[in-house]
Amino acid sequence: MANGRVRRNLVSDGNHANCTNDNLEGSSGQNMSEDDMDKRIREISSELESSNRKCEVYRANLLSVLKDIEDHKMQLSIKVQNIKISMKDGL
Known part of the structure; x- marks a missing residue:
């Protein structure tokens, strides 16, 4: 069950x-024949494969965005460190 x-x-x-x-x-209201069930299984399998391909593309895009965010964070961190050093030198 x-x-x-x-x-x-x-x-x-x-x-x-x-x-x-x-x-x-x-x-x-009639029971599906084995041929109908096999056809439906093939349709669902095809949909699953398509969804898996879309998921791979979304995952790649997400990883790319996360890498860009990490790079931007590093650049901002360097800029903040440079500003701190400049402020210390100015005192």
Whole structure:
């Protein structure tokens, strides 16, 4: 049982087990066929791959922004140190 639904494994031809869900129903109220379930699995897998690629791009962009922030922080720190030194020399 997962998410309140009962799952059972069916072995079709001995090569692989197909996981079906007693609560999987199409919009017409009929149970989905194995072909429909396989098609839906392929669609969801494709969506997952696309989401993973987007996530990689977002991660790269985020790391780039964080590096830029770190560089800017270092530059500001150097400027502050130079100002401190200038103020000490002026006294």
